[in-house]
Amino acid sequence: MKHIQLIASDIDGTLLLNGVKTLDPEIFKLIHELHEKGIVFMAASGREYTNLRNLFAPVADDIAYLCLNGCLTFYHGECISKEIMDTTIARKLITTIQNDPNAEVLVSGEKTCYITPKNKSYYEHLTNTVKNHVTIVDDLLNITEPYTKISAYFKNGVNENYQYYTDMFDKDIT
Template sequence: MIKMVVSDVDGTLLPHSRQSLPEQLFEQIRQLKELGILFVAASGRQIGNLCRLFAPVEQEIGYIAENGGLTVYQGKVLDKGSFSMDLTKEIAQAVWEDDSGEFSISGERTYYIHPKTQEFLWLMRDYMHNDIRIIQDFSEIPEECLKVSLFDQKHLEERIPYWTRRFGDRARVVTSGNDWLDFMPGNVHKGNGVRCFQKTLGITPEECMAFGDEHNDIEMLQSVRYSYAVTTAREKVKAVSRFETENVMEILARLIDSGGKLGG
């Protein structure tokens, strides 16, 4: 019997070009709840952004935000990571000095940015509807940081080895979407959030299902029995997943039709 479904958002539930979820998904989440199955949204997005994205079912689901940096259920923070401020500053400064990179520093509910272009400001504030604060100096950040994100639309793939060599010995460096690279504490990932829910709710990995597509989903997929990579997932993600699907909602429909007893 499945008791928890965990899904990545961008690239898995939501095409990278979109910022709204289909109403059918919200209905499926309600049906899962009626079966006693908790739906958990797991994303590199901030918690406020996720709450808006899942507004019709906001109070009915769990959240693993900031790639595992913040785990929230029923309005309570179950788990929270933190990044060294010195390392946060060092990474953000390096990204700022890079020709094609923009940085975003994640607080618990705010993204701190110093945009080089109006396009990046528009993306963060108007397109993605994030809660942002423009800073001129790192001393303006009044809280612990969860992660640093690099946005690079031009050269991200070819630059991943460089960023990994530069900071990989002090931080986890993982892709988090087509144009995003995240730097996080070494012990923070979505899998921690999954295990936090499992421990809190008394759910076993065999009672869990998860869906993902990017490198930041790997530990999450390894934390459940029913792990699905979408067909567009990276090869390393497919390699750690037991199953593959073209459409997450089709699997959810099968799960609902089976009364939560989907096997495989």
């Protein structure tokens, strides 16, 4: 007889609905019950690893994490799989976003995200609202760990910039 070994769930829009920032305590009880039965719960999200660990703090050591839209997988505190971006393409994307006066760039690593903020409010948003672990660096091109995910933030939304970036990078990245 086959039995369930792993249950994965998306976070935003699934376990966190309508802009809620914290998980219902019942979820932790269910995860604990799964753990007791030998079933691994995996939190799947576009979020950073440290962000997810904080969100699942009561059961943080008992679950697996699929982070950054599948770029990183953690289990028992170890990164067990990692998708790395091509360095040349990543650097071109970082430079392009940095040169856009209306954009902020975020480079994701294993356990932190790196920024060189143009505006202090961007850093505050990432740390206080999003709850990411953020490292401010002088130059994003000098980060020593591999690039796993690069994100652009546009204060007024992405609509007016979407086509420009799609035309430039569509064949190279997803």
